[in-house]
Each structure stands twice: as structure tokens, then as C-alpha cells.
Amino acid sequence: MVNLIIDGQHVQAEEGWTILETARYYGIDTIPTLCYREGLTTDSSCRLCVVEIISRGRSRLSASCSYPVQEGIEVRTNSRRVRQARKIIIELLLASCPNSKTLQCLASQYGIKELRFKVEDRGCILCGLCVRMCKEQMQAGAIGFFNRGVDRRVAMPFHVRSDVCRECGACLYICPVCELQCRGPREPGDLCNGCFEAIRIDPFPSRD
Amino acid sequence: MEEDVRPEVQVMERYGYERSYLISILHEVQKEYQYLPEQALRNVAAGMGISLVDIYGVATFFKAFSLKPKGKHSIVLCMGTACHVRNSRGLLEEARRFLGIEPGDTTDDLLFSLDTVNCLGACALGPIAVIDGEYHGQMTPAKMERLLKKLAKEEGVRK
Structure with a gap:
């Protein structure tokens, strides 16, 4: 068990839990998320779940959805800085x-x-939810990220309907925009x- | 069993269908075709057991890969800071006017490809044009025109 403090509350978490998981487990719901979804891998692309982590007297901002809990850290989920x-x-x-x-x-x-x-x-925030949904839950992998930098887009290969797309609509269902x-x-x-x-x-x- | 003569299959064979060699494989496939044809990428996906999205993602991520056919002669212009202050814009304008294509494109007769890069690391030679792998330093629009005219003449086309 790992001991830490979240918003002044002493909590215990299992080894390997993330700060977000721990906070939600204890009913602390002040961390908003966009690209995080249970059942999908974490991408940490939206950064909305940012929290302030204080360890060894230093405070810094980090994405809580991919930050594993550590012994003795203090987390502030809704401070002014956050x-x-x-x-x-x-x-x-x-x-x-x-x-x-x-x-x-x-x-x-x-x-x-x-x-x-x-x-x-741009009609897309590149959170990657649809890409992960398609690949991980629907086992299809019909859409993906293409290009790089400012040209990055979600699309199907060669911009034609993919053979593996079953038109299940999960990508539309999960899209936040x-x-x-x-x-x-x-x-x-x-x-x-x-x-x-x-x-x-x-x-x-x-x-x- | 008859040997598969498709270049991408032979390349994959040589690399033992190893997933971690994907970029090397794509490089060699590109060498064979001068670009990455759609069918070749589909064959690579099927052969390696990687989904097509992943391969397409890699092929579009790196500037070294091209999904469009490349011309016989490549013209690469450096747009880095040092070249920029020495009028690389003018070189680009000249090449654009002469070839009638935008950077990243290839002429319809598949003879010339025009590309820009952000720095070639030879700033002292700026502005630089790389024509068919050969570096030409201290370029001017007039020199650019001369070189392109020479190439066009060799190919027997009027520009």
C-alpha cells in the first residue's frame, strides 16, 4: 500500500494505481478528464487532468491520469495553480x-x-479517443493518426473506407467534439x- | 513453390518479417519504387501482420517517405534561417515559376520534384539547392534558372 495525501485527505492506494484512479476511488471528483476513459489505454494527450504534485518540498504540475502514486506525495487537485x-x-x-x-x-x-x-x-482536438476505441474495444483499427505536427489528423488509410471498418459508430459515440x-x-x-x-x-x- | 517477385515481399523476406525493422523495410521499398505505392503498403501490412493504419501512420509521419510518385530529378531547396536571409525565397519562386509546381509536388511528366527542407546543416554555403543529391551553394535565382534549363535540355523538354 502507498500512502499519500490528496486534497488534505490521507489516502491509501494500491501499488501501480494512478493519481486519477486513486482520487476517483476516494470520491474526489474535482479532476476533469477528456482523453481518459476506463477500459481504454491512457494517452495523456488532453492534459486536462493536470494536478499539482508536491514531493520533497517542490511543487509541479503533472497529468494525473498517467502519474503512478508514490509514497509520501501530496496532491492538490483543485488549487489555484491547477x-x-x-x-x-x-x-x-x-x-x-x-x-x-x-x-x-x-x-x-x-x-x-x-x-x-x-x-x-478544426473539428478535432486530437484526443485519440476514437482511435483507441476503434483499436482496443472494437478490435478493428480502422482509423489512426496521420501526418505530423500541425498537419496531424485522424483518418482512414489513403482516405478511403477501410476494409476493417464495420461502421459500428463507436468513434462517433466517444468523440467529445x-x-x-x-x-x-x-x-x-x-x-x-x-x-x-x-x-x-x-x-x-x-x-x- | 514459385518465388514471389514483388519487391516489398523480397525486402520483408530479407528482414525476416521483424516488426522493429518496419522503417528500414519501408525505406527499401521506397528505393524500389521511388515512392510508397498504396498496394505495396497493403502488402507490407498483410505480410508483417501490422494493421494498415499503423503503417500508413509511419509512412505519413516521416518526411523521408513519400506516398506520391517522385520525379526523376529531385530539387531540394533549403529554407533554413541562414538560407532565408540570403534569399532562399527567391530561389523557391524561381523553381516554382520554372517548373510550374508547388513544393512537395512533381511535374506531370514525372521528371522533376520540388521539395523544401528546413535546414541542411551547411549554412555557410547558403542559400543551398540540392539537385539530384548534389549540393549547390551560394545560389541565386539566375543560377537556379540556368541549372534547371540545363536539366530540362538534357531531358529534351522545353520549359
């Missing part, structure tokens, strides 16, 4: 997929009021912030 990092990640993801409801909702949750990055709708668009009233590239406004409790409501 929230700041997550805000930037969400903003960057939104800049490449402004119509994703998942991302818009996350932006509302984290109180992001404006997008500081140039919005360029190719879903119904957020219905909030907004201009293209705007943040809807509908949920943000809705959940905010104003202690001094005005009467007009």
Missing part, C-alpha cells in the same frame, strides 16, 4: 473546436469569460457561458 493551467488548456482546446458542447460546458464550469486565442475550427452543438445563443467563436450564468448565485439580486 485551475489556472486547466483554464488555459480549455481555452486552447476551445480555440480549435469552438462548437463542442463538452468544451463549452467545461469553459462555463471554469469561469472562462473570453477566448484569448485565435479561433480556428463531433456531437450536438451547444445551444447557447452566441456568435460563432463566442463562449456561451449559459451554464455559468445559470449556476451563479447572486447574493444581492436586483429587483428590476
Whole structure:
């Protein structure tokens, strides 16, 4: 057993567990995830599950979905620094997929009021969920990553329908961006912030 | 049993169908065809027992592999910083105008391929053009035109 502290709570984890697994096991649900899914290998590509890890007096940010627990470390899942990092990640993801409801909702949750990055709708955040779903759960391996750097894309080989694709639709099901668009009233590239406004409790409501 | 004469099969045979040699195998297949034809990649996938997505991923990841047929003569222009400040743009413009193709493309008669690289590591010679593997340093658009004209003349085409 490994002893560690998560958000001030002393917890015990099995050897080999990740910080994310441990946190969820103890009901700490302040770590948002996007590219992590139970039953699939971890990719650590979205970085949204970033947490602050304090060990030997030093604090650093790391992706909790792939960080194995260590004896004596202290983890903060929702500190100011972590929230700041997550805000930037969400903003960057939104800049490449402004119509994703998942991302818009996350932006509302984290109180992001404006997008500081140039919005360029690419329709994909390259989280790799569909690729792993296809390969690991559906045993097909019909789609994959191609090219490199800014040209990286998810596609089928030679851009023709693959023989191994059974059109099961699992890739569409798991995709966090190719879903119904957020219905909030907004201009293209705007943040809807509908949920943000809705959940905010104003202690001094005005009467007009 | 008749021997399989397809080059990719012979290459795989030579490497013992070992998964870790995939890049070397693709290199040799490319040497045979001058590029990586779709059917060859499919044959490699089937022969090695690797899914086609993985092989296609590798083939598109590395700049050394080309999925499009390459021309007989390769023209590579360095676009690195040192070459850039010495007018490599002008060289590219000239090659583009002369061949009528964009970087990464090949002329329709399969004679010339134009490519750009980010640095050849010979900055003192900049701007550099590599034509059929031969380095030409301190290039100017005029020199570029002369060299291309010479090549075109050898091939008997008018440009």
C-alpha cells in the first residue's frame, strides 16, 4: 500500500494505481478528464487532468491520469495553480473546436469569460479517443493518426473506407467534439457561458 | 513453390518479417519504387501482420517517405534561417515559376520534384539547392534558372 495525501485527505492506494484512479476511488471528483476513459489505454494527450504534485518540498504540475502514486506525495487537485493551467488548456482546446458542447460546458464550469486565442475550427482536438476505441474495444483499427505536427489528423488509410471498418459508430459515440452543438445563443467563436450564468448565485439580486 | 517477385515481399523476406525493422523495410521499398505505392503498403501490412493504419501512420509521419510518385530529378531547396536571409525565397519562386509546381509536388511528366527542407546543416554555403543529391551553394535565382534549363535540355523538354 502507498500512502499519500490528496486534497488534505490521507489516502491509501494500491501499488501501480494512478493519481486519477486513486482520487476517483476516494470520491474526489474535482479532476476533469477528456482523453481518459476506463477500459481504454491512457494517452495523456488532453492534459486536462493536470494536478499539482508536491514531493520533497517542490511543487509541479503533472497529468494525473498517467502519474503512478508514490509514497509520501501530496496532491492538490483543485488549487489555484491547477485551475489556472486547466483554464488555459480549455481555452486552447476551445480555440480549435469552438462548437463542442463538452468544451463549452467545461469553459462555463471554469469561469472562462473570453477566448484569448485565435479561433480556428478544426473539428478535432486530437484526443485519440476514437482511435483507441476503434483499436482496443472494437478490435478493428480502422482509423489512426496521420501526418505530423500541425498537419496531424485522424483518418482512414489513403482516405478511403477501410476494409476493417464495420461502421459500428463507436468513434462517433466517444468523440467529445463531433456531437450536438451547444445551444447557447452566441456568435460563432463566442463562449456561451449559459451554464455559468445559470449556476451563479447572486447574493444581492436586483429587483428590476 | 514459385518465388514471389514483388519487391516489398523480397525486402520483408530479407528482414525476416521483424516488426522493429518496419522503417528500414519501408525505406527499401521506397528505393524500389521511388515512392510508397498504396498496394505495396497493403502488402507490407498483410505480410508483417501490422494493421494498415499503423503503417500508413509511419509512412505519413516521416518526411523521408513519400506516398506520391517522385520525379526523376529531385530539387531540394533549403529554407533554413541562414538560407532565408540570403534569399532562399527567391530561389523557391524561381523553381516554382520554372517548373510550374508547388513544393512537395512533381511535374506531370514525372521528371522533376520540388521539395523544401528546413535546414541542411551547411549554412555557410547558403542559400543551398540540392539537385539530384548534389549540393549547390551560394545560389541565386539566375543560377537556379540556368541549372534547371540545363536539366530540362538534357531531358529534351522545353520549359
